[in-house]
Amino acid sequence: MHLVIGVDLGGTKFAAGAMTADGRQAFAFQSELTRAEEGADAVVARMAQLIDKVIADTIAETGAQRADFHGIGIGAPGPLRRKDGVVVVAPNLGWHDYPLSARLAAATGMTVTLDNDANCATLGEWWIGAARGAKNVVGITIGTGIGGGLIIDGRLYHGASDVAGEIGHTTIETAGRRCTCGNYGCLEAYASGPAIAERAREALDSNVRSLLRTIAGADLSALTAQQVYQAAQDGDELAREVVRDTARYLGAGVANLLNLFNPDVVVLAGGVTEAGELLLAPLRAEARRRAFRPAVDAARIVPGALGGRAGVVGAVAAFIAEHPVPA
Amino acid sequence: MHLVIGVDLGGTKFAAGAMTADGRQAFAFQSELTRAEEGADAVVARMAQLIDKVIADTIAETGAQRADFHGIGIGAPGPLRRKDGVVVVAPNLGWHDYPLSARLAAATGMTVTLDNDANCATLGEWWIGAARGAKNVVGITIGTGIGGGLIIDGRLYHGASDVAGEIGHTTIETAGRRCTCGNYGCLEAYASGPAIAERAREALDSNVRSLLRTIAGADLSALTAQQVYQAAQDGDELAREVVRDTARYLGAGVANLLNLFNPDVVVLAGGVTEAGELLLAPLRAEARRRAFRPAVDAARIVPGALGGRAGVVGAVAAFIAEHPVPA
Numbered sequence: 226m227h228l229v230i231g232v233d234l235g236g237t238k239f240a241a242g243a244m245t246a247d248g249r250q251a252f253a254f255q256s257e258l259t260r261a262e263e264g265a266d267a268v269v270a271r272m273a274q275l276i277d278k279v280i281a282d283t284i285a286e287t288g289a290q291r292a293d294f295h296g297i298g299i300g301a302p303g304p305l306r307r308k309d310g311v312v313v314v315a316p317n318l319g320w321h322d323y324p325l326s327a328r329l330a331a332a333t334g335m336t337v338t339l340d341n342d343a344n345c346a347t348l349g350e351w352w353i354g355a356a357r358g359a360k361n362v363v364g365i366t367i368g369t370g371i372g373g374g375l376i377i378d379g380r381l382y383h384g385a386s387d388v389a390g391e392i393g394h395t396t397i398e399t400a401g402r403r404c405t406c407g408n409y410g411c412l413e414a415y416a417s418g419p420a421i422a423e424r425a426r427e428a429l430d431s432n433v434r435s436l437l438r439t440i441a442g443a444d445l446s447a448l449t450a451q452q453v454y455q456a457a458q459d460g461d462e463l464a465r466e467v468v469r470d471t472a473r474y475l476g477a478g479v480a481n482l483l484n485l486f487n488p489d490v491v492v493l494a495g496g497v498t499e500a501g502e503l504l505l506a507p508l509r510a511e512a513r514r515r516a517f518r519p520a521v522d523a524a525r526i527v528p529g530a531l532g533g534r535a536g537v538v539g540a541v542a543a544f545i546a547e548h549p550v551p552a
Numbered sequence: 553m554h555l556v557i558g559v560d561l562g563g564t565k566f567a568a569g570a571m572t573a574d575g576r577q578a579f580a581f582q583s584e585l586t587r588a589e590e591g592a593d594a595v596v597a598r599m600a601q602l603i604d605k606v607i608a609d610t611i612a613e614t615g616a617q618r619a620d621f622h623g624i625g626i627g628a629p630g631p632l633r634r635k636d637g638v639v640v641v642a643p644n645l646g647w648h649d650y651p652l653s654a655r656l657a658a659a660t661g662m663t664v665t666l667d668n669d670a671n672c673a674t675l676g677e678w679w680i681g682a683a684r685g686a687k688n689v690v691g692i693t694i695g696t697g698i699g700g701g702l703i704i705d706g707r708l709y710h711g712a713s714d715v716a717g718e719i720g721h722t723t724i725e726t727a728g729r730r731c732t733c734g735n736y737g738c739l740e741a742y743a744s745g746p747a748i749a750e751r752a753r754e755a756l757d758s759n760v761r762s763l764l765r766t767i768a769g770a771d772l773s774a775l776t777a778q779q780v781y782q783a784a785q786d787g788d789e790l791a792r793e794v795v796r797d798t799a800r801y802l803g804a805g806v807a808n809l810l811n812l813f814n815p816d817v818v819v820l821a822g823g824v825t826e827a828g829e830l831l832l833a834p835l836r837a838e839a840r841r842r843a844f845r846p847a848v849d850a851a852r853i854v855p856g857a858l859g860g861r862a863g864v865v866g867a868v869a870a871f872i873a874e875h876p877v878p879a
Binding site: 361373375377382383384385386387389392394395396397398399406408473474477480481483485486487488489514515516517518519520522 | 846
């Protein structure tokens with residue numbers, strides 16, 4: 226067997242699993258809390274333990290041997306440098322110029338590759354998911370932040386310094402909301418999970434009646450995007466308005482990508498997709514209104530097929546793209 | 553000798569010239585008024601005459617033979633279909649589904665390729681101009697409209713239906729100015745030549761003292777972006793403010809491209825570059841403020857080196873990319 230381990234590192238948890246190099250079989254997917262406050266080396270030590278467990282579970286399940294595992298692909302928050310496997314800045318982890326690949330390679334004795342988490346999620350959907358086999362793909366992952374990845378001609382596009390695809394940090398309002406990146410008017414400042422919750426809170430300030438008051442209780446600061454989707458699905462007008470606005474912002478962002486990249490597929494992934502067609506339908510309509518007809522006609526705009534597994538799957542594919550493995 | 557003809561078709565004039573396939577020598581560049589009102593076939597007939605003249609002049613200058621000319625590359629306003637050489641819509645020409653390549657091939661007896669005019673300008677700057685040999689390049693051509701082209705890994709990127717690179721029609725204000733494309737808040741609606749003139753006229757409405765009143769005379773409707781740059785260079789405060797705003801809008805657009813594409817070079821071309829450093833310096837500053845540091849550090853933001861010839865040069869390069877010619 227030819228197996229590769231994938232790891233998806235997030236601020237809250239990290240996940241790992243094994244896959245055959247042909248992408249057909251997946252084994253022992255599991256996750257653990259990141260506990261970034263314990264420091265980067267402690268996170269890597271627990272990551273190595275989880276990988277050991279993935280290997281042991283996969284061996285138990287398949288009868289594979291340890292030598293069948295070719296290496297580890299990790300997806301981590303950017304900006305990062307793929308070449309030497311360094312996470313340059315990861316605010317959610319508190320990391321700065323951390324040599325993640327080298328540390329994990331030392332801890333596991335295996336070859337490690339590093340790529341951006343949203344790149345990996347996009348690559349995963351291209352490899353065996355909703356954008357399978359498409360030539361040019363834009364992936365947008367909407368969660369705590371908004372990440373993106375670009376597949377061009379069947380390969381991840383990284384740009385000159387591994388920054389390419391930062392869709393969340395493109396300006397859609399030049400004098401708009403302040404973004405966590407320091408810029409104003411980024412797509413992320415309008416349509417990330419926390420931004421959706423914030424817009425809902427602002428709307429509640431001026432509107433007494435809404436299911437959201439009941440759902441959120443006394444502490445509005447704990448309101449989540451998921452609660453907004455839930456209330457919208459239950460017919461709450463204020464929540465529906467917030468979801469419609471979210472669709473307009475994301476639709477403008479997607480239209481920009483249609484006119485710039487003219488992709489075959491746009492894959493939307495992450496928590497925001499839990500809103501389903503309530504969000505997707507007006508998002509598609511807004512993108513259609515804004516973008517050029519031949520670009521709209523060429524592109525399918527679809528939710529991801531791999532759910533929370535896309536990052537791990539894509540990290541495996543990213544490893545294979547750098548270190549070809551017999552399929 | 554191995555020679556290729558380039559043609560750059562615009563709403564006002566078209567230009568043509570011959571180049572050696574190695575890009576080192578250019579001959580007989582000349583242009584003529586388009587006179588679109590005479591109809592597409594009449595334009596093509598005059599285009600064929602101009603090409604004949606380019607060939608005759610080149611032969612006279614170099615001693616080349618007719619058989620040394622391998623074909624014709626045209627750059628035309630999009631959207632268009634490269635595969636069958638059809639201009640789908642060209643509002644400035646009044647063309648709709650016009651088979652430009654086939655008609656010009658019939659009129660000249662030569663092989664013809666078609667590509668977008670802004671793509672050609674970008675490719676020209678990559679081939680022998682300001683972005684020579686760079687791996688990943690974004691080209692932005694600012695004139696009556698704002699066009700763009702993307703070079704990825706040393707090749708023009710066209711996307712699924714030849715729309716890619718429509719930088720002018722990306723939204724920078726979701727509820728912004730109406731654009732000629734029907735959308736609201738496009739970069740083109742703020743920073744094209746006519747948009748710059750329009751913003752200057754609006755500023756004049758509320759501000760009595762400005763050199764622009766003297767320059768433009770009684771008929772403000774004839775005010776041009778060039779006059780705004782001139783007044784700004786002469787120290788007029790209102791004109792300087794308009795140029796600064798233009799730089800802010802373009803800077804936001806460039807920052808979006810830095811974060812999405814992470815290019816090695818951004819080439820700015822077209823009339824707007826006549827403003828020189830008065831525009832470029834604040835544009836670079838705005839892009840730096842908005843984009844991620846590793847993307848800013850990786851990219852040179854430069855004016856084009858080929859001036860009005862970029863389109864013809866790039867049309868030659870686009871022909872060669874499709875029909876390899878010995879250099």
